[in-house]
Amino acid sequence: MSLTSRLSNGWEMGMTSLHVLRNNPKLLLFPVFSTLSLLMVLATFFGGIAIVWGLDFGEWTTNADGSPLQYLLLFGYYLVNYFVIVFFNVGLVYSAKRIFEGHEVTLTEGLNFSYSRIGVILQWAVLAATVGVVLKTLQENLGWIGKIIVGLIGMVWSIATYFVVPVLAFENLPPIEAVKRSGAIIKEKWGESLSANIGFGVFFLVGYLVIIAGGFLIGYLVHPLVGVAIGMLAALVLHTVVSAAQTVFLAAAYQHVNNDPYGDFSGEVLDGMFVRK
Numbered sequence: 001m002s003l004t005s006r007l008s009n010g011w012e013m014g015m016t017s018l019h020v021l022r023n024n025p026k027l028l029l030f031p032v033f034s035t036l037s038l039l040m041v042l043a044t045f046f047g048g049i050a051i052v053w054g055l056d057f058g059e060w061t062t063n064a065d066g067s068p069l070q071y072l073l074l075f076g077y078y079l080v081n082y083f084v085i086v087f088f089n090v091g092l093v094y095s096a097k098r099i100f101e102g103h104e105v106t107l108t109e110g111l112n113f114s115y116s117r118i119g120v121i122l123q124w125a126v127l128a129a130t131v132g133v134v135l136k137t138l139q140e141n142l143g144w145i146g147k148i149i150v151g152l153i154g155m156v157w158s159i160a161t162y163f164v165v166p167v168l169a170f171e172n173l174p175p176i177e178a179v180k181r182s183g184a185i186i187k188e189k190w191g192e193s194l195s196a197n198i199g200f201g202v203f204f205l206v207g208y209l210v211i212i213a214g215g216f217l218i219g220y221l222v223h224p225l226v227g228v229a230i231g232m233l234a235a236l237v238l239h240t241v242v243s244a245a246q247t248v249f250l251a252a253a254y255q256h257v258n259n260d261p262y263g264d265f266s267g268e269v270l271d272g273m274f275v276r277k
Helices: 003-023 025-053 057-062 068-100 107-116 118-141 143-160 164-170 175-190 201-221 224-257 267-271
Strands: 194-196 274-276
Touching (some): 003 201, 068 107, 068 164, 118 143, 164 224, 175 224, 201 224
């Protein structure tokens, strides 16, 4: 598949995802509440520890000493981060699935479904946090070799766990089995030698170009601080919308793999989400 075709497919799947969001704006509430929840929980988490121990987290994160306490706190950070993100993404893929099947959805219904999967979500967060700490440790202790190793492992991990969220949602498997099932889906559908296709990065690129240009223009016409503030807000909106669009696409791809309804998405585009190397 040529670069032009990959860009075209990426643009088409992104636009279809945005079309779903436009027709069902309630879906955007999942990433919004995810972001707000994550900010509140992490502020409480780090703020409470800073008050008790008086730690300087800015210095702590940039000057790692490899102490057990540091790795414990890092594990806690990853655990909260993965749990919150996956909890709301499970609700979003469930809601997208319902929409593809022709049903109306509500935020409450989606959150109730996520709550019904809270056990496997927590188990997955523990596994993902453990992997994150191990990779961070390798990166810090093996120098440039560690960075290469972590990069390669991270790439394989990202592809192998691509379908973990819908697998957790609809197959209710424990984390190790969810990873195996996600990897099996990709292997069965796209083969063993593959790489991720160009997708939503196009939207981030276009979005940031517009935000930077708009920020400079507003900063020039009004005030630099106003331009920066609006640019930061626009970037937050961009990430919220594109994140929701990515999860909607993930739900459609999972539906397609299982021969279930996937809305207005193109089966050909879904088949091209991964390309053979």
